[in-house]
Amino acid sequence: MARTNKKPDPDEASPRWRRRAADRPREILDAALTVFVEKGFAATRLDDVAVAAGISKGLLYRYFDNKAELFKEVVRQTLVTSIRDVGDRARASANAPAALDVFLDQLASVAKDPRRSAIPKLIISESGSFPELAVFYLAEVIGPGVQQLSGLIRRGVEGGAFRKVDPELAAKSIIAPFLLAVIWRHTFARHDAKRFDADALIRQHRDILLHGLAAPAREPARRGKRRSS
Numbered sequence: 001m002a003r004t005n006k007k008p009d010p011d012e013a014s015p016r017w018r019r020r021a022a023d024r025p026r027e028i029l030d031a032a033l034t035v036f037v038e039k040g041f042a043a044t045r046l047d048d049v050a051v052a053a054g055i056s057k058g059l060l061y062r063y064f065d066n067k068a069e070l071f072k073e074v075v076r077q078t079l080v081t082s083i084r085d086v087g088d089r090a091r092a093s094a095n096a097p098a099a100l101d102v103f104l105d106q107l108a109s110v111a112k113d114p115r116r117s118a119i120p121k122l123i124i125s126e127s128g129s130f131p132e133l134a135v136f137y138l139a140e141v142i143g144p145g146v147q148q149l150s151g152l153i154r155r156g157v158e159g160g161a162f163r164k165v166d167p168e169l170a171a172k173s174i175i176a177p178f179l180l181a182v183i184w185r186h187t188f189a190r191h192d193a194k195r196f197d198a199d200a201l202i203r204q205h206r207d208i209l210l211h212g213l214a215a216p217a218r219e220p221a222r223r224g225k226r227r228s229s
Contacts, residue, residue, distance in 0.1 A: 025063055028053045033074050037118040041071060041126045072136055078116055079141050082106060087148045096156030103149055104206050111181040111198035120179060121186045146171045162213040177205045
């Protein structure tokens with residue numbers, strides 16, 4: 001076998017280069033999220049993402065085959081991992097109301113984040129031209145989220161903390177104000193004189209929600225009247 005006289009690149013051998021290579025997928029996804037939020041899915045080009053990430057387009061293709069796969073991975077890393085984490089914490093909660101608070105806290109954190117909250121709005125606005133994005137989002141974000149929320153509501157009903165409701169319909173009712181929050185933030189807030197407060201909206205929703213789900217208080221058993229002799 002012929003021997004090569006090529007000397008190793010000192011940059012590639014350095015620990016700093018190795019750390020940079022290990023961080024690159026995360027950096028690409030972070031840059032892609034910024035570009036998708038600014039331009040939308042249709043108008044985003046992989047060239048734009050490569051420039052934002054500070055890499056060549058050829059290097060970008062080493063990690064992602066196309067724009068759709070890049071976008072899906074952005075959603076997975078940005079929202080799907082959070083859904084899994086919230087599900088674990090909700091299941092570990094002491095009771096159903098506490099688990100519901102964990103879920104609502106996550107909704108509030110997404111609604112307050114200017115980049116993460118743009119993703120549901122982007123899906124809604126782009127789904128007509130790119131239905132495969134809606135199918136993907138339904139399968140990997142909405143489906144698991146509704147399943148988790150339905151499970152904790154069912155847990156509350158069976159444990160007596162919540163009144164009898166349809167768990168899946170209740171779950172969708174709980175998520176609906178979150179969709180209002182992200183649509184309002186990215187569509188109407190800039191034109192509204194009143195400051196949009198996602199925290200206040202979620203707090204108000206929580207108060208109405210817990211009162212609406214609460215099981216009726218049990219009345220104490222009445223003692224029978226004593227007969228007069």
